[in-house]
Amino acid sequence: MASITIIDIAKMCGVGVTTVSRAINNHPDISEETKAMIMQVIKENHYVPNNSARNLKRSASKTIAVLIKGITNAFFNRLIQVFEKEIQQKKYSFILQRVDDKEDELEVAIELEKEKRLRGIVFLGGYFSHAKEKLEQLSVPYVLCTIGMTEEFDPNEYSSVSVDDFKESYKMVDYLCSQGHKKIALISATMDDVSIGKLRLEGYKKALADHGLAYNERLVRCMKEDLESYSMKNGYVVTKELLESEDEFTAIFAISDSLAIGACKAIFEAGKRIPEDYSVAGFDGVDISYYYNPSITTIRQPAEDIAEETIKILFDLIHKKTTHIHKVFPAELVVRESTMRIE
Amino acid sequence: MASITIIDIAKMCGVGVTTVSRAINNHPDISEETKAMIMQVIKENHYVPNNSARNLKRSASKTIAVLIKGITNAFFNRLIQVFEKEIQQKKYSFILQRVDDKEDELEVAIELEKEKRLRGIVFLGGYFSHAKEKLEQLSVPYVLCTIGMTEEFDPNEYSSVSVDDFKESYKMVDYLCSQGHKKIALISATMDDVSIGKLRLEGYKKALADHGLAYNERLVRCMKEDLESYSMKNGYVVTKELLESEDEFTAIFAISDSLAIGACKAIFEAGKRIPEDYSVAGFDGVDISYYYNPSITTIRQPAEDIAEETIKILFDLIHKKTTHIHKVFPAELVVRESTMRIE
Numbered sequence: 001m002a003s004i005t006i007i008d009i010a011k012m013c014g015v016g017v018t019t020v021s022r023a024i025n026n027h028p029d030i031s032e033e034t035k036a037m038i039m040q041v042i043k044e045n046h047y048v049p050n051n052s053a054r055n056l057k058r059s060a061s062k063t064i065a066v067l068i069k070g071i072t073n074a075f076f077n078r079l080i081q082v083f084e085k086e087i088q089q090k091k092y093s094f095i096l097q098r099v100d101d102k103e104d105e106l107e108v109a110i111e112l113e114k115e116k117r118l119r120g121i122v123f124l125g126g127y128f129s130h131a132k133e134k135l136e137q138l139s140v141p142y143v144l145c146t147i148g149m150t151e152e153f154d155p156n157e158y159s160s161v162s163v164d165d166f167k168e169s170y171k172m173v174d175y176l177c178s179q180g181h182k183k184i185a186l187i188s189a190t191m192d193d194v195s196i197g198k199l200r201l202e203g204y205k206k207a208l209a210d211h212g213l214a215y216n217e218r219l220v221r222c223m224k225e226d227l228e229s230y231s232m233k234n235g236y237v238v239t240k241e242l243l244e245s246e247d248e249f250t251a252i253f254a255i256s257d258s259l260a261i262g263a264c265k266a267i268f269e270a271g272k273r274i275p276e277d278y279s280v281a282g283f284d285g286v287d288i289s290y291y292y293n294p295s296i297t298t299i300r301q302p303a304e305d306i307a308e309e310t311i312k313i314l315f316d317l318i319h320k321k322t323t324h325i326h327k328v329f330p331a332e333l334v335v336r337e338s339t340m341r342i343e
Numbered sequence: 344m345a346s347i348t349i350i351d352i353a354k355m356c357g358v359g360v361t362t363v364s365r366a367i368n369n370h371p372d373i374s375e376e377t378k379a380m381i382m383q384v385i386k387e388n389h390y391v392p393n394n395s396a397r398n399l400k401r402s403a404s405k406t407i408a409v410l411i412k413g414i415t416n417a418f419f420n421r422l423i424q425v426f427e428k429e430i431q432q433k434k435y436s437f438i439l440q441r442v443d444d445k446e447d448e449l450e451v452a453i454e455l456e457k458e459k460r461l462r463g464i465v466f467l468g469g470y471f472s473h474a475k476e477k478l479e480q481l482s483v484p485y486v487l488c489t490i491g492m493t494e495e496f497d498p499n500e501y502s503s504v505s506v507d508d509f510k511e512s513y514k515m516v517d518y519l520c521s522q523g524h525k526k527i528a529l530i531s532a533t534m535d536d537v538s539i540g541k542l543r544l545e546g547y548k549k550a551l552a553d554h555g556l557a558y559n560e561r562l563v564r565c566m567k568e569d570l571e572s573y574s575m576k577n578g579y580v581v582t583k584e585l586l587e588s589e590d591e592f593t594a595i596f597a598i599s600d601s602l603a604i605g606a607c608k609a610i611f612e613a614g615k616r617i618p619e620d621y622s623v624a625g626f627d628g629v630d631i632s633y634y635y636n637p638s639i640t641t642i643r644q645p646a647e648d649i650a651e652e653t654i655k656i657l658f659d660l661i662h663k664k665t666t667h668i669h670k671v672f673p674a675e676l677v678v679r680e681s682t683m684r685i686e
Contacts, residue, residue, distance in 0.1 A: 046453075074415075081415075081441070084441055231630075232631070261634050262634060291607075292635065293608070293611055
C-alpha cells in the first residue's frame, strides 16, 4: 500500500499540517478535542509519523554505528544495551555491526561510513592497531570503547573510554600473591594484541616483580588463534594443555570471565577442585561470574558508566564541544568462591 | 576529504573505468601488470571501491533487519552470527535491532521498514501476538524465528522456523519422569505468552498426564515480569521463592538454560546439591550449559540450521520463489550431570 503522509492526514481531518504535527508531538497549543480527532484518524489509517515523539524516532541521515569484535562476549551485551538506549534518546539511528576476529574493523568502518552516511562510530572490543594514514580516512568522529591505541599514537588525536588495564590486572595478581600464590598462570591475549592484551600482561608481570616472584613465561598461555577469542572454549583448551604440561601452578588468572569459566571446566574434568586445588580468577564481572559454581573472583568493570561516557564523548565530538579525551574508570576487585589463601 | 571515485582512479591510471573495475573485481580480461598498477594507485589514494568483491559489500537500498527480543539470551548469539554471515553473502546489509521486553516488535518493524526501506525482516525471540490488520501494515516479507503465532492465525499467511516446542518440552519432562521424578517444577514463561511459552507448558502437562502424574499448578512458576525475561536472575528469583515455599519437588525444568543456571544458583545458596537433592534441566543447549558445574541436562536446538533456514525462506519470499512455509527442526535431549535417577 502507498505510504500515507502527514499531508494526507491533514486533508482527511480538514486541518493544517501544523495542527497534525502539534497533535502528534503533544504540543500545548491544540485543543484536546482536535487532538483526539486527529489521533483517531491517524490510528484508523495506520499512519506512522516520521517525527513521532516516541523514542523510536530514527532518521536515515543520522546514524551511529557500533562496530563490535567478539559479540559472544557477555560483557559487551551490557554495553550494547546502554549504547542503544542513549543513541535512541538522542534521536539517532543505531547500527550494530559485528566484525570477525580476523576482519579489519577500520576497513569495515570506512566502507560503512560511506554507505550509511554515518555521523559517528564506536569501536568496541578487539584491539586497535592501525596506521595513522588509514585512520585519517575516517571523516566522522569515533570513540574507542574498552580498547586503547599503542603508545606511539598521539593521544590528542583520538578518544577512548576504558578501565586502566595495567592497573586492574596488577590489582588481581597482587591479590592472588597476597593469598600466598607464587605460581600464577595467565591466560592472556595473543601476542599481537598490543593494546589491552599487552597492558594486562604487563600488569601481571609488575605484580609478580613487586612480590619478588620470578616471571615464568611457560605459565603465560595465549588464547588459541584458531578458536574464537575470549570464548569459554578457548579458556578450556588452553587450560587443558596447561594441566597436561609439567608446569606447576596454584592459581590461574584469565583475562576474561568467559576464559575463566572454560578454565574451571578443564580443571573439573581433570578431577581437581576449585579453589582447593587451583584458584581461578577472571576479568569483566559479567553475570555468569556470579552465577557460576563456584562463583568467580573477578575484576568488575563499570559497564554502564563506560557505555554512557562513550556515547557522551562521541556526541560532544560530533557537536564539536570537546577535544579528544581519554576517560579511565576504576574497576573493582570482587573476591568470591573461586580463589582461596594457600600456605 | 572529498571522496575519490572510480572515475578519479581511472584518470590517474590513464585507463578506462571498465579497466579499473576489472582490476578490482579480479576479472580475467586484464593483464597482471595493469592490474598491479591500478591496485597500487587505489591503495595509495585510499580508494574504497563501492562494488568491492569483498563480502562487505552492502547497499543502502538492500537491507534486512533482524528484530530481537532478549538480546542477552546466549542462544540468540549463535543465530545472529549465522544471520549476519548469510545476509552478507547475499550482498544485503544487516541491521540488528534490539526490542525491549515490553516494546511492540511490530510497531518497531513498521517504523523501521519505512525509514530504512527494508527488503525483509526476521522476528527473533519474544512471543508474537498481533492483530491481523496490523500485521498487514508490513509490506515486506518476514519470517518468525524460534517463535510461532497463535492457532487462530492462518498458517498460510506467514512463515516460521522453529523446533516443535510442545514435543521437545514433552521429551524433557518424559525423561525426568522416566528417572523416577514425580514432583517436577516448571519455570515457565508468563501466562500471556501464548506462543512458545504456552506450547512448552502444554508439553509439560501432557508428559505428566502420560505418566499418570497429577498436574499441580503450584509447581508451575512463571518468570517475573519485572525482571528481564529468560535471564539467570529471573530463574534465580523464581527458584528461591519456590524453595522457600512449602511445595515439594525433586526436579526443576526451566524453559531456558539461563533460567536453569539461575535455578542452580538458588539451590546452591540454600545449601542443597545438584543432582543429589534436586535435578535441574534447561532448554536451548547454549555453550554455558556444557561449561556450567554441574553441566546442565538440556534440549539442544539446532541453532545453525534454524538460522540458515530462516534466511533461506526469507530470500525465497523476497524473490517470490515460495509460498509461506513452516519449518520445524528436531531438537535433541542431552543428558548431563545436573539430573539423576531417584527411587
